Amino acid sequence: MPTSIAEGKDWSLGHFARHQPNTVTDVGPGEGTYAKLFRPAHNGIWWTGIEIHKPYVAKHKLKSTKTRAMYDELHVEDARESAEHLFHRDLVIFGDVLEHMPREDAVALLAKAEAAGCWHILISLPIVEAPQGEVDGNPHEAHVHHWDADDMDNVLAQLGGSVESMRGETLGVWWWSRRR
Template identity: 70%
Template structure:
């Protein structure tokens, strides 16, 4: 679904506030959960969205305007797996409830590309319980193709080096990876 469970969002917001990134790329924003959560808390941040399903851009009003500042400054309607690396050269890249929508190896490769492109921080959120989901709202990209568990994602992110913080809820796992 283009929405996300509320679990771990306060934890994520606290890290965003602590690190205060100036540039953010949100992969698969769906209805814009992270921009709506984080933009009001800390102004002056340039937000980029990579959204594979073009109808969501209009439906969820993802484009920022003079009167709507809790959305995205820049939107690319492309598959993150083929997105140009410069979109990942950001202070923060968010993969919030998106990596389960691709085969595991594609997700691992994407995380490694984000790291190699120079992201300073990476925020990942995925279901850590069985979460079967098919096409939603006519979007085949909403299908869950891999079921993550906390140990698997821990290993993927610790392989990058740097530092890692994690939150394990009843449904979601959330990780904040940093270069330092």
């Protein structure tokens, strides 16, 4: 769904406020959950969104010329095919998106963000069985891979850097940081 449950959002906001990134790429913003949550915490951020489902752009007002847009730059495309420079940011957010692709694609996308030079990666995803099919005509909403929290720990460990995590009842949330 283009939304996310509240679990882990306060934890994520605390990390965001502590690191104060100036450039962010939000992969699969849906209704813009993270832009809505984080923008008030730190002004002057350049927000890039990569949204695969074009109808969400108008439906959730992700890019608007009449009012301040949630995203300064918006790309309607599959992030797996996005240019590497879109991941060269202070923070790349994968909020409830990696479960919508095969595991090997998700791992490759995380590696792409790390290789592009991002400083931090925020990941949120279900860590319980959460079957889901197409939603509102969007086939990209189907859950393709069920993540185990320990598996994500191992994937992020392979990227190097440092990792902090929070495991809730439904969601796991990770904050990966490049070692300086």
